[in-house]
Amino acid sequence: MDVEVSNEQVVYTSDFPQHLCNMCGKCCKAITTPYTYEELVELAAQGQEEAKVFVEIFERYSSIDEAKAAVPDHVENILNQLRKNNPDLDESKVTFYHCPHLTPDNKCSIHSTRPDCCRRAPRNGWSLFPPNCGFKGWQFQQRERVKASVRKLKEYLLELELLEPHTVLSGRNMTASEMKALIKSKIKPWEKYGANFW
Ligand code: SF4
Numbered sequence: 001m002d003v004e005v006s007n008e009q010v011v012y013t014s015d016f017p018q019h020l021c022n023m024c025g026k027c028c029k030a031i032t033t034p035y036t037y038e039e040l041v042e043l044a045a046q047g048q049e050e051a052k053v054f055v056e057i058f059e060r061y062s063s064i065d066e067a068k069a070a071v072p073d074h075v076e077n078i079l080n081q082l083r084k085n086n087p088d089l090d091e092s093k094v095t096f097y098h099c100p101h102l103t104p105d106n107k108c109s110i111h112s113t114r115p116d117c118c119r120r121a122p123r124n125g126w127s128l129f130p131p132n133c134g135f136k137g138w139q140f141q142q143r144e145r146v147k148a149s150v151r152k153l154k155e156y157l158l159e160l161e162l163l164e165p166h167t168v169l170s171g172r173n174m175t176a177s178e179m180k181a182l183i184k185s186k187i188k189p190w191e192k193y194g195a196n197f198w
């Protein structure tokens with residue numbers, strides 16, 4: 001069994017190809033979160049970092065239509081995905097935001113101090129970005145990498161099934177049962193993207 005179970009297998013590299021951005025500015029012009037604005041304010045008050053960023057940095061569109069007028073394809077894309085995830089979606093609870101720090105020529109006026117969520121965007125291969133985003137190919141590559149890693153972990157799980165649960169794995173100071181739990185925890189975050197079927 002020669003499988004390394006490490007974060008590197010399922011987490012993207014820090015080598016982030018910023019140059020792929022074509023500076024269309026769309027991702028800064030329409031942003032949403034799974035929370036209502038009121039929930040975000042509450043979370044921000046509790047000190048949740050991402051919520052604080054949303055409340056402090058981004059500005060709310062007054063309606064979905066206003067957001068659609070600014071970036072129609074991106075907003076429609078996001079709404080379609082939300083509807084797919086939740087057929088009972090209450091669109092009146094969806095709030096779109098835009099960033100006041102985007103310059104008219106689509107540059108970030110606070111680039112050196114921009115928040116973490118902007119530094120990491122697109123966070124992974126499944127992040128919803130506009131149809132013409134320069135990261136499309138990169139996102140495809142990231143998805144395939146994660147799928148390959150998860151498949152490898154699943155193969156390892158199958159091999160571990162052949163061992164008694166309390167067997168101590170050579171060189172790991174860990175039993176087969178503990179290793180199985182660890183592997184499952186590595187796979188878990190990807191289940192929402194379909195990892196059960198890879
Ligand atoms: S949508 Fe993609 S290409 Fe456009 S600004 Fe954002 S990251 Fe860059």
Ligand code: SF4
Pocket residue numbers: 027028099100101102103107108109110111114115118
């Ligand atoms: S802070 Fe900069 S990168 Fe982040 S949304 Fe605003 S303009 Fe875009």
